[in-house]
Amino acid sequence: MKKRISGIVTAVVIICAVIVIAIYSQIGLSQAPQTPTQSLDITVSGSSNCLRFLNDSVPMVYVPFTVAANQQMQLTINATKMPGGVNGWTDIYLYKGHWDKGTNNTCKSGDVYAILGNIEATNSVVMLNSQYMATFRGTTQQSYTVFFVFPPGGQAQFHITLKST
Secondary structure, rough: OHHHHHHHHHHHHHHHHHHHHHHHHHHHHHHHOOOOOOOOEEEEEEEEEEOOOOOOOOOOEEEEEEEOOOOOEEEEEEEEEEOOHHHEEEEEEEOOOOOOEEEEEEEEEEHHHHHHHEEEEEEEEOOOEOEEEEEEOOOOOOEEEEEEEEOOOOEEEEEEEEEEO
C-alpha cells in the first residue's frame, strides 16, 4: 500500500513539475525579443456594424512589427475601399509593444482589452483619399503594433506596407 501511495505521489509531483516547466517556458517565449521585421505588404478586408473601440465585438486590423536598432521603417496604410466613400474614416491607435494574438492581421476589440491601457490614440485617421504614414526608428530595437477598427456601413479594404527607408 505504501509503495502504491509513494508511486501516486511521485507521479503527481512529476506531472506538476512538467506543468510548471511548460508554463514558465511559455512565459519566457512570449517575452523573448522579436526579430526585426524586414518588410510587409498585405491587404486586409472586413466590415463592421459599430465604430466604438470599446464594444468587444468590433472587428479590428492590427499590424505588429519590430524595428531594429538604428533602422528606419515606414508604415503606410491606404484605404482602397471605404464605407461612406470619401467621408468614411477610421482612427489609428498605437501600442508600443508586439501584439499578435489574432488571425490574418484581424481580431476583435475585446481581444486587446488586456493591453488597452497601453494603446494610445495617434490623432490620425485613414480616409479613402488620405493615407496614414508614419516612420519608426530608434537607437534600440523596438516593437510596435498599430490598430484600427473596420469602419461601419459596409466593406472596407486596406493596403498596408512596411518598408525600410
